[in-house]
Amino acid sequence: MASRLLSTTLITPPANLNKSSSGLTARVRLRKGRLSIRAVSGSSQGGSVDGTVYKGVYGPWSVEQSDVKEVILYRSGLVTAAASFVAASSAAFLPEDSWLSEIIKQNQDLLYLVGAGGLGLSLFLIHIYVTEIKRTLQALWALGVVGSLAAYAALARPASDSLVQYVVDNSTAVWFVGPLFASLTGLVFKEGLCYGKLEAGLLTFIIPSVLLGHLSGLMNDEAKLVLLGTWMALFVVFAGRKFTQPIKDDIGDKSVFMFMALPEDEKKAVVAKLEQDNSG
Structure with a gap:
């Protein structure tokens, strides 16, 4: 805090x-x-x-x-979100014809769902002194979940595609899933502000940079891969280091x-x- x-x-x-x-x-x-x-x-x-x-x-x-249980659940939600994100995103760095890449792509939406659930749990349990800020982050998460479901039902499924792959191939779909990642950005910003953690501070800029770069088309694929890989590494460090902090x-x-x-x-x-x- x-x-x-x-x-x-x-x-x-x-x-x-x-x-x-x-x-x-x-x-x-x-x-x-x-x-x-x-x-x-x-x-x-x-x-x-x-x-x-x-x-x-x-x-x-x-x-x-009860405080200990709540904090462990909060941190576990972050680990779940980080692990799911890294697993789903790793397909971008694997050969297209590899069996592992194929398995990941077939389960990307499931990983996305699990990760969103973990993030939602953490946002429900997060301790922020200003209630309005906490409610805003939760509202962004909810809007992102609804937008993701809408994008899948109205866009990805009719195209016989997964939601994650559809967003990758169609940059305008970021508008639907963006609020979910905005809530994640708010969470890491809070963590960076409160604890002075470098990885949290860097994530605050990297997450919106990747999404806005993809949405605007101003960022080439090489730059997006570099930032995505950095995001993955920092997210793992961020989630893992939470368990090194005192419960208080x-x-x-x-x-x-x-x-x-x-x-x-x-x-x-x-x-x-x-x-x-x-x-x-």
Whole structure:
């Protein structure tokens, strides 16, 4: 997730909130059908997987088992998307008459479907402080899925072609699948911004470059293959390196998400409590 500076910029908490010495702990509970946050004293939270307590903008928080499962699923979705993309794209680098190339081409649409599903899972679980940005990425993914299905049913299938091959042969079809890759670009941009990862930053430019180069016809086949191969390599590195990060990185400041889940009146109560503790 983004740094403390980014989180405070996006959420704008009370002044000097992170300097509280009261040991305030923010907990979320389901009460009468809605989430509720409760401020209590103490230095640890129940359910922590390792007993470590992190200092958040709205109070201390810890990593629970449910958080670990969610992060693993998020990262697994990225691995699935990367593996499917690399497998489907590898046909471009194999001899046309090879048996492996033929097998891949026969299953490219299945690989595309699996990869899109993995990306969708990651976008569903991704932690972004600004809800509107998360919803935009999810909407782009959904639009890309609908566009892909429409392109397959109306264009590729009548031409007795796979969707992937049809997009390769007909550049204007990028308009149908483009939103899906736009959501992927947004995801890697977020990862690059939050963690300063070089491969994520490069993917932010390479993904749209390949698609726009193909759509406009301004990029020759050699250049597209070079960028495609780079995309494949960086995507593998990007997905693989996610599992080298601490779980807490993909959670972000959990206290912010707990706070954002509350009704406005309970948000005011939490802020008032924190300000009172800070001034005491």
